[in-house]
Amino acid sequence: MNQTGTMKPTEVRHVGLVCRHCGCRHFHTVYTRRRNDGIIRRKRCRHCGHAITTREKIL
Numbered sequence: 001m002n003q004t005g006t007m008k009p010t011e012v013r014h015v016g017l018v019c020r021h022c023g024c025r026h027f028h029t030v031y032t033r034r035r036n037d038g039i040i041r042r043k044r045c046r047h048c049g050h051a052i053t054t055r056e057k058i059l
């Protein structure tokens, strides 16, 4: 048996968010709030602590 290629190493997903302050792409979600028209996520940069808010629509 030869099992290769199915397990990938640590994969980082980039959602397209880039910190305006330091330019890094590493964010962690502070909280998630659900609204009628979508979801609001509060995220904070891991490097400089700059907070951003993103909206996601529920389809």
Ligand SMILES: [Zn+2]
Pocket: 019, 020, 021, 022, 023, 024, 045, 046, 047, 048, 049, 050
């Ligand atoms: Zn930053």
